[in-house]
Amino acid sequence: MAEQNLLLTPIKIGTKTVPNRFAINAMECCDADADGNPTDSTYARYEKIFEGEAGFINLEAITVQYDYISREHQLSIMPRNEKALAKFVKHLKAINPNNVFVLQLTHSGEISEPHFSKRCRVTETPLYGYEDAELIGADETDKIIDMFVESSKIAHAIGADGVDLKFCHGYLGSQILRPFNSHNWKYGGAWENRRRFAFDMTERVVKEVNDPNFIVGSKVSIFEGFPGGQGTAGPDSSLMDLTESIDLIKGLEERGATYILQSAGSPSHTLALSQTDRKIPDHGYFHHYFQKVCRDNLRPETVVIGSDYTIYRDGKQPFQAVRPEKNTLDFWGNKNIREGIVDMVCLGRQSFADPYVPKKFREGKQGEIKWCTACDNCIEFLIRQEHVGCAVYNKPYTERMKEIRAEKGNLKEKHT
Ligand SMILES: Cc1cc2nc3c(=O)[nH]c(=O)nc-3n(C[C@H](O)[C@H](O)[C@H](O)COP(=O)(O)O)c2cc1C
Numbered sequence: 134m135a136e137q138n139l140l141l142t143p144i145k146i147g148t149k150t151v152p153n154r155f156a157i158n159a160m161e162c163c164d165a166d167a168d169g170n171p172t173d174s175t176y177a178r179y180e181k182i183f184e185g186e187a188g189f190i191n192l193e194a195i196t197v198q199y200d201y202i203s204r205e206h207q208l209s210i211m212p213r214n215e216k217a218l219a220k221f222v223k224h225l226k227a228i229n230p231n232n233v234f235v236l237q238l239t240h241s242g243e244i245s246e247p248h249f250s251k252r253c254r255v256t257e258t259p260l261y262g263y264e265d266a267e268l269i270g271a272d273e274t275d276k277i278i279d280m281f282v283e284s285s286k287i288a289h290a291i292g293a294d295g296v297d298l299k300f301c302h303g304y305l306g307s308q309i310l311r312p313f314n315s316h317n318w319k320y321g322g323a324w325e326n327r328r329r330f331a332f333d334m335t336e337r338v339v340k341e342v343n344d345p346n347f348i349v350g351s352k353v354s355i356f357e358g359f360p361g362g363q364g365t366a367g368p369d370s371s372l373m374d375l376t377e378s379i380d381l382i383k384g385l386e387e388r389g390a391t392y393i394l395q396s397a398g399s400p401s402h403t404l405a406l407s408q409t410d411r412k413i414p415d416h417g418y419f420h421h422y423f424q425k426v427c428r429d430n431l432r433p434e435t436v437v438i439g440s441d442y443t444i445y446r447d448g449k450q451p452f453q454a455v456r457p458e459k460n461t462l463d464f465w466g467n468k469n470i471r472e473g474i475v476d477m478v479c480l481g482r483q484s485f486a487d488p489y490v491p492k493k494f495r496e497g498k499q500g501e502i503k504w505c506t507a508c509d510n511c512i513e514f515l516i517r518q519e520h521v522g523c524a525v526y527n528k529p530y531t532e533r534m535k536e537i538r539a540e541k542g543n544l545k546e547k548h549t
Pocket residue numbers: 158159160161162192193194237301302352396407408409440441442443444479480481482483511512515521
């Protein structure tokens with residue numbers, strides 16, 4: 134008898150059971166309107182993703198405070214957006230209600246883009262490269278927590294299944310957590326202070342939304358990969374020390390988080406760690422370890438969703454030391470679920486190249502999947518503040534990339 138494909142087995146997230154172990158990662162596409170509402174282009178992308186049948190879908194980063202944004206045309210979730218977002222969620226749920234659809238609430242803090250936004254920082258000494266960010270204190274930070282809570286209530290009111298409170302990738306949630314936030318203040322210095330932002334926010338969202346069916350979880354950078362980043366041993370230490378990351382995920386769970394979406398790195402600083410570069414595909418394996426750390430430290434019912442699975446595709450990346458058939462998405466997804474390393478596998482770039490991966494797996498049509506080459510042209514669009522899409526399989530984006538490079542030359546630095 135053929136072995137069951139574990140990627141096609143159901144799993145319970147919070148109180149809801151979804152039909153498979155595929156998750157779609159949050160992927161910003163810079164195509165909202167001037168108020169931060171979804172446009173036709175946003176609708177078109179998510180319609181395909183919903184048709185694609187993934188069990189868990191994380192909406193791209195949506196800001197709780199439009200004054201601090203990293204992307205022009207970023208989505209926003211403030212009272213003014215409620216009506217448009219309600220229509221959007223209803224439309225998508227009508228396409229496929231059999232998933233968990235969470236909205237990734239974010240605040241950019243110091244990595245907001247100064248050309249069209251303000252920048253704020255929480256560290257007395259600015260992080261190198263962000264000296265122009267204005268220092269904010271406890272009162273402003275308290276108000277930001279209030280905004281996350283208000284946005285979560287909007288998410289609940291509009292029919293989303295939950296929220297993903299973003300504590301990863303160098304955004305404000307990371308800026309506060311990391312050891313580099315070393316001066317002593319309500320949300321800084323000792324770990325007990327740095328974790329307060331994430332813990333208080335999670336506790337308040339769970340309490341104030343007050344619906345046991347509403348899912349609260351977080352995408353977390355277990356290790357940011359630069360001195361003083363999340364998962365390092367101190368403000369200027371490059372050494373990996375996951376003590377705080379482990380305490381973070383356990384504390385989130387204690388306060389009601391029902392999943393942790395593991396990630397690593399920070400696209401503004403250590404991009405090749407957050408999304409493995411095809412020149413060094415084997416760096417993808419680091420994520421498996423971070424997933425195992427999450428799985429080993431959380432209750433069995435807390436779902437661990439692992440990032441960075443795009444790199445394996447059908448085995449056709451230049452991995453060394455291992456046969457191609459043992460380096461596919463199918464292989465690693467099944468092996469890591471079977472061995473208790475992860476519960477669900479998350480697709481980021483692959484969801485641009487082909488949003489129908491879960492459906493094609495279910496139908497046994499894996500041979501028809503358009504595999505992401507990990508060329509990273511899509512992140513180039515993001516870096517250049519352009520609408521984002523797959524420049525390999527989506528012709529208008531292929532053409533646009535050619536135009537951009539002809540006008541502006543090749544990208545000089547690869548980070549957001
Ligand atoms: C164009 C682009 C936009 C992204 N937007 C987000 C985002 O909104 N929120 C987030 O947490 N990560 C974002 N990411 C990171 C992905 O969610 C994911 O963590 C990363 O790409 C690794 O997964 P992959 O190897 O499957 O692509 C983005 C990545 C790309 C390439």
